[in-house]
Structures are given as structure tokens and as C-alpha cells.
Amino acid sequence: MEKKDNKEVSYRFECKYKGAGLTHYVVQSEDSPF
Amino acid sequence: MLEDIALGDFNIKIDPESSFWATGDNKRIEAFYSGIREELIKEMRDFRFNRELILLYVNPTDRCNASCPYCYLPSKIKTRQKNMSYEELAEIAEKAIVYFEKKGIKGSIVFHGSEPLLNKENIFKIIEDYNDNINFGIQTNGFLLTEEDVDFIKDRAVNTGISLDSPDRKINDYLRGEGHHSKILEALDWFDGYSALNVVTTITGYNMTQLADMIEFLHSHKVSLSLMNPVRGTQRASMAFRPDPLKIAGEFIKAVDKSIELTKTGRRIVIGDFANIILGIVAPAARVLMCDISPCGAGRRFFAVSAEGSSYPCGEFIGMEEFSGGNVFSDSIGKISSSENFRKVMERTVEGIDECKTCKLRNICGSPCPAELYSSEGSMYRKSYYCDFYKKVVEYAFRMIINDDIWYVLRRSALIEKYKII
Numbered sequence: 001m002e003k004k005d006n007k008e009v010s011y012r013f014e015c016k017y018k019g020a021g022l023t024h025y026v027v028q029s030e031d032s033p034f
Numbered sequence: 035m036l037e038d039i040a041l042g043d044f045n046i047k048i049d050p051e052s053s054f055w056a057t058g059d060n061k062r063i064e065a066f067y068s069g070i071r072e073e074l075i076k077e078m079r080d081f082r083f084n085r086e087l088i089l090l091y092v093n094p095t096d097r098c099n100a101s102c103p104y105c106y107l108p109s110k111i112k113t114r115q116k117n118m119s120y121e122e123l124a125e126i127a128e129k130a131i132v133y134f135e136k137k138g139i140k141g142s143i144v145f146h147g148s149e150p151l152l153n154k155e156n157i158f159k160i161i162e163d164y165n166d167n168i169n170f171g172i173q174t175n176g177f178l179l180t181e182e183d184v185d186f187i188k189d190r191a192v193n194t195g196i197s198l199d200s201p202d203r204k205i206n207d208y209l210r211g212e213g214h215h216s217k218i219l220e221a222l223d224w225f226d227g228y229s230a231l232n233v234v235t236t237i238t239g240y241n242m243t244q245l246a247d248m249i250e251f252l253h254s255h256k257v258s259l260s261l262m263n264p265v266r267g268t269q270r271a272s273m274a275f276r277p278d279p280l281k282i283a284g285e286f287i288k289a290v291d292k293s294i295e296l297t298k299t300g301r302r303i304v305i306g307d308f309a310n311i312i313l314g315i316v317a318p319a320a321r322v323l324m325c326d327i328s329p330c331g332a333g334r335r336f337f338a339v340s341a342e343g344s345s346y347p348c349g350e351f352i353g354m355e356e357f358s359g360g361n362v363f364s365d366s367i368g369k370i371s372s373s374e375n376f377r378k379v380m381e382r383t384v385e386g387i388d389e390c391k392t393c394k395l396r397n398i399c400g401s402p403c404p405a406e407l408y409s410s411e412g413s414m415y416r417k418s419y420y421c422d423f424y425k426k427v428v429e430y431a432f433r434m435i436i437n438d439d440i441w442y443v444l445r446r447s448a449l450i451e452k453y454k455i456i
Contacts, residue, residue, distance in 0.1 A: 008058030
């Protein structure tokens with residue numbers, strides 16, 4: 001398979017939201033990244 | 035330093051310690067990374083080992099009105115039939131408010147289960163009395179919800195999760211109890227697109243082929259956030275419900291595709307568990323769910339309280355007394371959160387797991403869940419049962435990231451860019 005590794009991509013974000021959710025409970029708020 | 039990893043048709047360079055990743059020319063990427071490596075390693079270390087408690091999961095009752103066959107709570111707990119009184123709940127709320135205020139934050143209490151609405155009168159009165167000083171949430175199976183309750187929840191902005199395992203009534207009711215499906219349909223109409231509602235689907239061998247249909251169903255009922263998590267084998271009975279990890283990866287990805295297809299039509303629906311994996315790659319310290327990281331959130335971001343007041347690092351540990359950090363009625367929150375038994379979990383890292391310590395994805399998945407592994411394997415220091423599931427889903431997530439398609443899943447307004455090469 002042709003490897004798609006020529007395109008240069010890297011990125012990173014930060015966020016004010018502090019998570020305390022579980023895979024089965026999530027706290028939603030205005031500043032949540034999802 | 036940077037290691038190579040082949041994911042499907044992509045070559046990625048990754049430093050598992052900092053979670054930096056990149057595609058492209060080796061020399062250029064290494065030169066770029068050398069300038070930010072220390073900062074990113076510090077960010078990851080601060081995030082992984084920070085012990086800022088911000089939430090308590092409180093079970094206001096041991097009782098449950100359902101008998102889901104894969105429940106993670108031991109039957110010895112549910113048969114105790116203990117209900118917290120208003121005074122007991124108020125004592126916890128006041129302790130929590132004082133603790134969080136001293137830390138300079140507005141913390142949260144989430145009423146979790148068993149089934150919290152079996153103690154509805156008391157928890158609603160607590161919400162009414164303390165809502166100004168602490169955030170509240172409820173996780174419920176929904177059986178006892180009335181239209182009045184939903185109005186109350188919406189008026190007080192209570193963050194709410196309800197459970198639904200299948201769009202198919204027969205399958206859902208087999209797993210969740212007779213009449214559950216029609217009750218949830220009714221409740222979704224009452225919630226009518228309420229933004230702080232999410233619907234939780236526990237993935238088992240019974241519903242794994244219906245995940246994409248479930249997303250379509252939820253979207254048609256104005257739900258914008260779905261959680262889809264593979265069942266934990268914390269109890270012996272639940273182990274029999276664990277699906278094949280590779281098979282569910284394919285079904286889960288179909289559901290992600292469906293959620294993006296529907297989001298493109300103009301109204302969002304996001305699968306939180308997938309969004310969290312994307313965050314684990316592009317914003318590792320911004321994870322919303324604290325299971326897919328090591329140490330996980332148990333004990334350090336939150337802890338759980340049973341109806342008798344016993345505290346555990348997470349609800350998954352309820353009933354395992356060797357992990358109890360004390361009793362919330364007799365011990366301070368600070369004492370509980372720094373207890374020796376909580377530290378057992380707070381110090382559990384993937385680097386201590388032989389099968390994980392050289393895995394390049396180790397700080398994206400975190401090898402969950404320590405309670406499940408302790409219960410099923412006799413040690414928290416084992417590879418996750420769902421390792422192959424994570425590998426496939428992470429590969430898919432990288433594909434989306436490299437194509438810059440993450441904004442169908444994440445909210446741009448909540449994220450601040452640290453750096454970008456594209």
C-alpha cells in the first residue's frame with residue numbers, strides 16, 4: 001500500500017475545560033471541546 | 035524521542051511520552067519537535083499526575099429498578115436497599131462545597147447509580163437548595179422520569195445522561211427491562227433537544243451491529259451527544275457480554291461515519307468516546323472523559339460514594355473494599371482523596387504494564403479500565419481487554435486528523451491552538 005507520509009501535518013490544542021467524565025458519563029458545558 | 039508507527043496507509047512519527055505526532059519529512063519534523071519537546075512533555079506530565087479533584091459521583095441509593103445483566107455494581111451492594119436521607123445528602127453537598135471553594139473552583143456532584151431517581155424527592159430537593167454553589171448532574175436509566183422532572187432538570191440546567199442500548203425495542207428491553215424503550219422515547223420528546231443531555235449506549239454482543247442505526251435514531255430525536263462504550267467485565271456476569279474487540283471497532287467506526295454524515299446535514303451529533311480519542315491525540319490535556327489515560331481520573335479528578343457513604347476511586351470499584359478510601363460521613367474529602375487505597379489507583383501507569391510500556395499509543399489509550407482488569411485478571415497491571423479496539427479506532431482517528439476533518443467532532447471555539455504545521 002502506498003504510504004501517505006509526504007504531507008507534513010502536526011497540530012496540538014489546549015483547552016480551559018477540565019474533564020472528569022467517564023466513558024459512560026459526560027459533563028457538558030459551554031467550554032467543553034465536544 | 036520520535037518513533038515511527040505505521041497506521042493503515044499512514045506513517046506517523048510519535049513521541050509517546052509527550053504525545054507529539056507528525057507526518058512528513060523526518061529531518062524537518064525532528065528539528066521542529068526539538069524546540070517544543072520539553073514543553074510538551076511537561077504538559078503531559080502535569081496533566082497525567084495532577085490530582086485536582088473536581089467532581090464526586092454520589093449514589094443516593096443502592097436500589098435499582100432495572101436488572102441490566104452487565105451491571106458493574108455487585109449484587110451485594112444493590113440488595114442492601116440503602117437510601118440516603120436528605121440530611122445525609124446535604125452533609126455531602128456542604129462538605130463538597132467547602133472543599134471546592136477552598137480550591138477556588140465550583141465543583142460538581144453527579145447522582146449516579148444504581149438508579150438515583152429511586153431517591154428522587156431527596157435529590158431534587160438537594161439540587162433546589164444547593165444549585166447556586168455546586169453543579170449537579172444525574173445519570174439515570176430513565177424509567178421514573180416524568181415530564182415535570184424533565185422541566186425541573188432543564189430549568190436548573192442539570193447535566194443529564196440517560197441510557198438506551200438499542201433503537202430496536204426488543205433488544206433494548208431485553209438488556210434494559212420491559213417498557214424501557216418506549217419510556218425513553220417519551221423522555222426524549224420531553225427533553226426536546228436539551229443541550230445538556232446525553233444518551234449512553236453500552237456496547238455488547240447484542241447491540242454492536244446497531245450502533246450506526248442508534249446514531250440515526252438519536253439524531254432524529256434531537257440528541258446531540260451520544261456515549262458508546264464497550265461493556266466492562268468488572269463483574270463475572272458482564273464478562274459474558276463483552277464483544278469481540280476487533281468486530282466492535284468496525285461497528286463503532288460505522289457509527290462515527292454516520293454521526294459525521296448527519297452532522298454535515300446541519301445538526302450535530304457527536305460520539306463522545308470517539309471525540310475523546312481525537313482529543314487524546316490533538317489536545318491530550320483537554321480530555322473530557324478520564325478513562326483513556328493513565329493514571330485514569332479515578333481518585334484524582336473524581337471519586338465515587340456509595341449510598342452508605344463509602345468512597346471508592348470510581349464507581350467501577352464499588353464493593354472492592356481494598357480500594358475504599360474511607361467514609362464520606364466520617365472522613366474529610368481531603369483525607370479520602372489522599373488515602374493509601376486511592377493512591378493504588380492514582381499511581382497506576384501504563385509504563386508499569388509489561389505489555390503496554392513500549393506501545394507507541396500507550397498515552398492515547400491508557401489501558402482501561404483498572405477496576406475491570408483487577409476484577410477479571412487479578413491485577414490492574416494488565417493490557418486492556420479492548421486493546422485491539424483502541425488500535426483500530428486510533429488509526430481511524432489519525433486518518434481524520436491528518437485530513438483535518440476533526441471539526442465535525444470537536445468544537446473549535448473551545449480549543450486554543452498551540453502549534454500547527456499543515
